[in-house]
Amino acid sequence: MELLVAVMVGVMVAASVHLMLARNVLRFIFGLILISNAANLTIFAAGRLTPERPPLIPEGADAPAAQVANALPQALVLTAIVIGFGLFAFALTLVYRTYQTLGTLNSDEMRLAEPRGEDGS
Amino acid sequence: MMNSVILNAATRLLVSLLVLFSIYMLLRGHNLPGGGFIGGLTGATGFVLYAIAHGTEATRAALRVEPQNIAMIGLGVALAAGVSAAIFGDAFFTGQWLFLGATEDDKGLPLSSVLVFDIGVYLVVFGSILTLVLALEEEV
Amino acid sequence: MSWTLASPIIIPFATAVLAFLFRRGPEGRWLxxxxxxxxxxxxxxxxxxxxxxxxxxAQMGGWAAPFGITLVADLLSAVMVVITGITGLAVAVYALADVDARKEELGxxxxxxxxxxxxxxxxxxxxIFNLYVWFEVMLIASFGLLILGGRREQLDGGVKYVTLNLVSTILFLSAVGLLYGMTGTLNMADLHGAVQEVDNPGLLVTVAVMFMVAFGVKAAVFPLFFWLPASYHTPAFSVSAIFAGLLTKVGVYALVRVFTLIFTTDxxxxxxxxxxxxxxxxxxxxxxxxxxxxxxxxxxxxxxSQIGYMILGLALFTPLAIVGAVFxxxxxxxxxxxxxxVAGVAKRIAGSTDLAAIGGLYRTAPLLGLLFLIPAFSLAxxxxxxxxxAKYVLVKASLDAQSYWIAAVALVVGLLTIYSMTKIWGAAFWTPHPEGRAPRLTDLPARDRAALLVPIASLAALTCVIGFYPEPFVVFAERSAAQLLDPAAYVGAVLGEASGAAAEAGPGLAEPEGGQ
Known part of the structure; x- marks a missing residue:
């Protein structure tokens, strides 16, 4: 199971790196979204995958009855998803505003803050 | 904004349903799937739908309070829930519980600062999603 | 004890809420x-x-370490928080005159x-996962500040800042996940012990390098610094100042923390x-x-370039070098x-930050000249x-460690820093203004002048105090470095105290959730 998830993470990272190497900033953002999901899967798999029960403690007991899935990676992934959601919502809005203002999404043409020529770069 | 009679009529019903459902999700969140984040998302969906059907101005009017302010008030509520532990001499963010009408074998109605925190999260999520969506809608 | 630790986090959040609700009036800025x-x-x-x-x-919510989220302060953390308070106050006062009503209304x-x-x-x-969360809090706020106002250059710089920082964030997150997978804990003090027991040291070093890259982007080290010069000169001056002072240093702090506490195995x-x-x-x-x-x-x-000096102190990893890094x-x-x-004031009275377009500040605004020279000479x-x-301690540490080439680099870079500072001095202060203007501080309204110059003068005075009486600061840095190099006290405070407190207040701790 871990192997399968590992392969999946690898494929996702490869795809997102491909996207992130594009000059189009929107593609870059899509690559980021994909790679952030790969990171979430990594955390999830790092907490060991077990085909067990959900980590719920029955009414009246202090500990789960049998072996249950690891709850911590789930909490971490949830936090990461929530944060990622906020960040990517912001990033998409920013890219949209930039496109409206600068009229381009090609990162090579975005040189306003660092004009060509003056510093030879 | 779309001019569709069906959408307009359905929206009125759906918005109230979604908001009601979001509050249900919020309240059951401590022991069951749900909670402030999910609830806030569901509630915001209702108003996003309203914005699609009736436009952003009508949505802002229906909300009465600016969505940014809702989010910030939510942050304040969540913070107050964490700080409230100080009154009882506990560490920061320790959950405080009050069991209304508790008897020997019945817990009564459990009220907690955890719930207050969740309400804060609900407001933050609700407010920030609507801030973003309304701002994007207005620009398009 | 828990509240002295939590208050530097609670106070700014509470202030943020109030300042936002009063953002349309003058109350917001005073709050x-x-x-x-x-x-x-x-x-x-x-x-x-x-x-x-x-x-x-202290343990948040009373959940004992290593299971709950721990707040912990050693001397390094404490001094960083104090410096945050100092720069925060200076910039908040400066912003009274620097930030216009429109930006205030945007929050x-x-x-x-x-x-x-x-x-x-x-x-x-x-x-360590909580560290990730705080990084994100910081990042979201900095995104907002960076593009606040929405000028074209700001958006352009913002895209580069946002995208590269997001990459580092994701790398950080994956590294946290992998580290957790190897050790089963996220508490940094607990990790200090847990990494010694990892079977596969090669894998551990790989994760260490992932952390190095992730924090390296935040700290803007070679070759990961490109976002910084692309964006820091675009927002309001108050924003530039707080970013320049604090943000990259959080990355440096994180590097120092993990590479003295956790990844010291290789x-x-x-x-x-x-x-x-x-x-x-x-x-x-x-x-x-x-x-x-x-x-x-x-x-x-x-x-x-200055970040390099701090990393140098960490890299040499001798007591004296860590003293230098902290200092x-x-x-x-x-x-x-x-x-x-200072750059903000120069722009206000001379009209630009382009060195070719300003000048004559020394003749007409000598006070500003003096206030520039103190930090500029200190930097050099x-x-x-x-x-x-600071440089003396670091160079001595590199000589003691027999890393002569890095000592040479540090000295040469110091000389080149003087070159840059004299370039600013020559162009902005000494040569006459190209348009023949005579920029004066008295051109500013009296209130603005006070709000702009008092923070600058106070920070300059602080620089002088550290310079003329370095003894207590060096003693402080020595104690702080001793704590960093011997994490026993740190680990003991987090884990030992928690177990002691749990034994003492056992029933009380179980109480809040006891109803379940």
Missing amino acids: SVIGAAALLIASGLLMAEVWAEGVVA FHALFQVLLAGVCGAFLTGD VAYTHTILLWVAGLTMITGVLGAAAMNDFRRILSFHIV YIVHHIIVKANLFL GFPPLSGFW
Whole structure:
């Protein structure tokens, strides 16, 4: 199971790196979204995958009855998803505003803050 | 904004349903799937739908309070829930519980600062999603 | 104890809420100043406690370490929080005159306070996943501040800043996940022990390098610094100053923390990489600055070069070198924030930050000239200002460690820094204004003048105090370095105290959730 998830993470990272190497900033953002999901899967798999029960403690007991899935990676992934959601919502809005203002999404043409020529770069 | 009679009529019903459902999700969140984040998302969906059907101005009017302010008030509520532990001499963010009408074998109605925190999260999520969506809608 | 630790996080958040609700009136900006002052007082109290009692730790929500989220402050954390309070207050006062009503209405003060909360949280947390969360809080606030106002250059710089920081964030997150997978814990004090027991040291070093890259992007080290000079010169001056002072230093702090507390299993490998990174960062930063012709862009590149010195201290990993690193961080935050504030005043009275378009400031505004010279000379390392002692300690540490080439690099970079500073001095202060204008400080309204110059003068005075009386600061840095190199006290405060407190207050701890 871990192997399968590992392969999946690898494929996702490869795809997102491909996207992130594009000059189009929107593609870059899509690559980021994909790679952030790969990171979430990594955390999830790092907490060991077990085909067990959900980590719920029955009414009246202090500990789960049998072996249950690891709850911590789930909490971490949830936090990461929530944060990622906020960040990517912001990033998409920013890219949209930039496109409206600068009229381009090609990162090579975005040189306003660092004009060509003056510093030879 | 779309001019569709069906959408307009359905929206009125759906918005109230979604908001009601979001509050249900919020309240059951401590022991069951749900909670402030999910609830806030569901509630915001209702108003996003309203914005699609009736436009952003009508949505802002229906909300009465600016969505940014809702989010910030939510942050304040969540913070107050964490700080409230100080009154009882506990560490920061320790959950405080009050069991209304508790008897020997019945817990009564459990009220907690955890719930207050969740309400804060609900407001933050609700407010920030609507801030973003309304701002994007207005620009398009 | 738990509240002195939590208050530097709570106060800015509460201030943010209030400042946002009052953002349309003058109350908002004064709330921000009051909040920043309260943060400074709270940080002072924390510092007093840490100085008197050693490392202090508290468990959020009463959940015992290593299971709950720990807040912990050793001397390094405490001094970083104090410096955050100082720069926060200085910039909050400066913003009274620098930030216009439109930006205030968009929520400048709230974002600024959330940024302070995120920075303090990152300094105080003892949990590596929680550190990630604070980084995000900080990042979201900094995104907002950077593009607030929405000028074209700001959006352009913002895209680069946002995308590269997101990459580093994701790398950080994956590294946390992998580290958890290997050790089964997220508490940094617990990790200190847990990494010794990892079977596969190669894998551990891989994860260490992932952390190095992730924090390296935040700290803007070679070759990961490109976002910094692309964006730092675009926002409002108050924003530039707080970014320049604090943000990259959070990355440096995180590097120092994990590479003294957790990843010390293969120092020969990891810290050698850091040493190379430090040297190259110093050189590229200072060469980049030499090529620039804009007040703020020169300063931005100098941030990069100065980060190299701090990493150098960490990389050498001797007691004296760590002393130098701690001293350097403290000195640098004050000086760098101050230089950006001076740049803001120069722009206000002379009309631009482009060095070719301004001039004559020395003749007509000599006070500003003096206030520029103090931090500028300190940055370059002139005795007897604070930068001299910081550089002196670091160079001595590299000579003691027989790393002669890095000592040479540090000295040469210091010389080139003087070159850049004299370039600014010559163009902005000495040569006459190209349009024949005579920029005067008295052109500013009296209230603005006070709000702009008082923070600059205070920070300059602080630089002088550190420079003329370095003794207590060096003693402080020595104690702090001793704590960093021997994490026993840190680990003991987090884990030992928790188990002691749990035994003592066992039933009380179980109570809150006992109803289930």
